[in-house]
Amino acid sequence: MDPFLALLHSFSSSLSESELSDLKFLCQHKIGKRKLESVRSGRELFGFLLEQRAIAADSVGFLETMLKAIKREDLMLRLEQFVEGAEDNAAEQPDVNEKRLQKVAIEVICENVGKDWKRLMRSLGFPEVKMDRVVAAYPFNLLEQLIQSLREWQKWKGKDAKVADLIKALRDCGLNLVADRVEQKLLQMSTETK
Structure with a gap:
């Protein structure tokens, strides 16, 4: 198609x-x-x-x-x-394991980060213009703004998008509880696969 x-x-x-x-x-x-x-x-x-x-x-x-x-x-x-x-499509993408980890981390972030999402995205170095576009596209849906911004960040960073960057950005903007939850979920996931 x-x-x-x-x-x-x-x-x-x-x-x-x-x-x-x-x-x-x-x-x-x-x-x-x-x-x-x-x-x-x-x-x-x-x-x-x-x-x-x-x-x-x-x-x-x-x-x-x-x-x-x-x-x-x-x-x-x-x-x-x-x-x-x-x-x-020609750009390199993260490996399969990193994508899986990112998916889990993003789920936890979306469940726990609310109105502070812009501070998180700034901490990730995400351009303000791209954030404005996402807000314009989803003006009344805070959760969708966060989800789309994180997706855009993944595309923007390509293979350089790392879960470690997400955790560091969460800590940098004072969202330590969310960072701890992400790390817990990833640890739980790694023990389940062993």
Whole structure:
């Protein structure tokens, strides 16, 4: 399955009728009036845009402009992640064991870190701009902001993302109890696998 088509399909299912109407208005110069009148879903609209070569997996500028115009920051973030993911596939990733440890550490962090998540991300050296994008995409969901920020941090650091960095950052910003819980969980996990 084409990942770009899957992304467009998911965008289509999350559009309201008024957002679809706004997108159709924005596409008047790309798609003929008759075709636009027949469009009843985002999927159909994106299909016409693909036919016209107005959007493509390697050419998302127009799609990004449209999403910005209808103020769908969440979809813009997903599009950006798609583009970065395509670029990052060539980058080295952490080994399987480190990924497993990170997953456990992140679960514990998400259960125990609340409104202090930005302080943690700053301690990890995560760029403020990326945090702002995550907040814009999930404005009323603190947990999702933390989860997405940690995922973005993992992508940003690539193979250099280490659980030790997470624990150090937790301690650096005074979240020692959470750091202890992460270490306990990792220790428990290592004894279970022996």
